[in-house]
Amino acid sequence: MDTRIELPLEQTGDSGADLWSGAPSEARGDRGSSPTVVALSGPLSVSTARPLVARLCALLRRDGAVVADVSGVTLTHSGAVHAFSEAAAQAGEWPDVRLAVAAPDVTLAALLVSSRVAERVPVHPDVPSALDHIDDRPELVRGWWRFDVDARAPGDARQHVRRVCGLWTVDEDAREAAEIVVTELVTNAVEHAGSRSVVEVERRAQSLRVTVRDFDLVPLPDVHLPPPTSPRGRGLAMVAAVAATWGVEAHRDGKTVWAELAV
Structure with missing residues (x-):
């Protein structure tokens, strides 16, 4: 009852x-x-x-x-x-x-x-x-999490994304792309911005949107591939490579980087 x-x-x-x-x-x-x-x-x-x-x-x-x-x-x-x-x-x-x-x-x-x-x-x-119909999935489902400036934050964010993609029946290619995006963007927030971050994942019928909000006022550098011998600097280039489209929104106290992935 x-x-x-x-x-x-x-x-x-x-x-x-x-x-x-x-x-x-x-x-x-x-x-x-x-x-x-x-x-x-x-x-x-x-x-x-x-x-x-x-x-x-x-x-x-x-x-x-x-x-x-x-x-x-x-x-x-x-x-x-x-x-x-x-x-x-x-x-x-x-x-x-x-x-x-x-x-x-x-x-x-x-x-x-x-x-x-x-x-x-x-x-x-x-x-x-x-x-x-209480168990029917809504048109829009969303998850969000906060992370401190911590070396474990990128891995923790990746685990959250993997978990919800499984619950939301996201295909393997889109899930892997989302994991790449969130790992690179949270790594940027921790290592380059030295900032806490807020991660949000939003699933619609044909798309998956990943956003990472930081609180650093320094703008993002241009997207380019570093020299082959460089161990770092490929984050944004990887995001651009796996996303259908992506962009940056500036705020008074930081910025949000977002990426749209096809599902």
Whole structure:
């Protein structure tokens, strides 16, 4: 039997209320367990969206699979619908965490689609349909990790990428290319930028996007192959060789290097 929790949105910010009656927070659901249905009610607004993210994120980490029933929700700010995709992104990687929305109201359902929330969190017309399809992979799945300035960071990043590519049925060529990209870019962050880094991997139907964000203000050097006798300096050239396309985005406090790979 599915667990059902009633959650008035006005209470999402009340840290003293135990709205998750049931298993302790250490108990993590698995793909064989029944999803939890959260029946939301009340106004979904800017003020209630942020605590809702925290509540959903905690529940996803505890139970693994959650269906948010929004049939009792009154939307007061269109941007608040991003609470669902933000919760799914913060909680972990699919399929370890699976969130779906049951939205009988066609206007709200259309907004979830047009705002692209439905790419990350599938939207269904009712709870039974959401439960039936809770294990379906969303159009967009994403994983992200932070790394300190540590010689082990490139290897750790590579292991994370290998793991999620296996979960997301990424073909071997794309997986190997993604491992090369993340290893070279995190190595650049550690050895050349001397910076911590944030790695993100995003899988869509036909592509895999790898990004590495560092916090070094020095721009990247031009891409070129070093002399054959040089043991270093091939990182960006290798990224350019395996990626379908790649680029750099500058920030006030660093930069992001991204690479798109065909899947």
